[in-house]
Amino acid sequence: MYIVFEGIDGAGKSTQIQMLKEWLEANGLEVETLVEPTDSEVGKLIRKILQRPDATTDRVQKTLGLLFAADRMLIMDKLEDEKKVIISDRSFISSLAYQEPAEWIAILNKYAKKPDLLILLDLDVKTSVARTSGEDTFENEEFLTGVRENYLKLAENFEHEIINANNGINKVSSDIKKAVASKVGLCPDCVR
Numbered sequence: 001m002y003i004v005f006e007g008i009d010g011a012g013k014s015t016q017i018q019m020l021k022e023w024l025e026a027n028g029l030e031v032e033t034l035v036e037p038t039d040s041e042v043g044k045l046i047r048k049i050l051q052r053p054d055a056t057t058d059r060v061q062k063t064l065g066l067l068f069a070a071d072r073m074l075i076m077d078k079l080e081d082e083k084k085v086i087i088s089d090r091s092f093i094s095s096l097a098y099q100e101p102a103e104w105i106a107i108l109n110k111y112a113k114k115p116d117l118l119i120l121l122d123l124d125v126k127t128s129v130a131r132t133s134g135e136d137t138f139e140n141e142e143f144l145t146g147v148r149e150n151y152l153k154l155a156e157n158f159e160h161e162i163i164n165a166n167n168g169i170n171k172v173s174s175d176i177k178k179a180v181a182s183k184v185g186l187c188p189d190c191v192r
């Protein structure tokens with residue numbers, strides 16, 4: 001089972017993944033979590049480039065598209081464990097939402113694994129900007145408005161659930177558990 005969390009910056013992905021992980025483990029499931037960009041050499045380089053003022057220009061976006069695909073390729077084997085629920089903080093769907101052009105990003109990610117379930121944490125863009133540090137060049141309203149729209153369209157291509165991430169942390173968490181429960185053989189009506 002490969003579950004991917006996506007959403008614009010500040011949507012609460014890492015907090016919610018931790019809460020879901022603890023709940024699944026309390027229900028006897030084995031869980032592994034992953035984060036993209038990873039902490040590999042490529043991931044470190046990506047984080048540096050994200051802080052460049054020109055990170056949203058076409059040239060740097062194309063470079064990032066290549067690097068994100070390479071970083072992802074390095075962890076491909078971790079997604080093959082059939083016994084575990086693998087939860088990932090971002091995936092190639094981030095590249096499709098943030099980088100352009102779409103056809104080229106799709107080619108670069110030809111071998112990326114498709115999620116069994118996509119959880120899209122949908123957050124208001126103004127809230128996103130207020131919540132983030134503004135350290136990365138992507139963390140601005142105009143850019144993230146486009147990314148959010150891309151996500152809502154992209155979600156249609158996958159088995160997905162759109163969760164309203166403007167709600168309080170516990171409400172968001174229980175909405176996620178309800179969406180995940182039946183997929184992993186747990187009872188959706190038992191989620192509070």
Ligand code: TYD
Binds near residue numbers: 010036091098099136
């Ligand atoms: P993020 O998850 O926000 O990391 P942090 O919590 O350390 O800020 O990821 C960093 C940024 O990378 C984020 O703005 C989204 C962007 N990103 C892409 O543009 N394309 C991708 O393929 C991925 C995985 C991330």
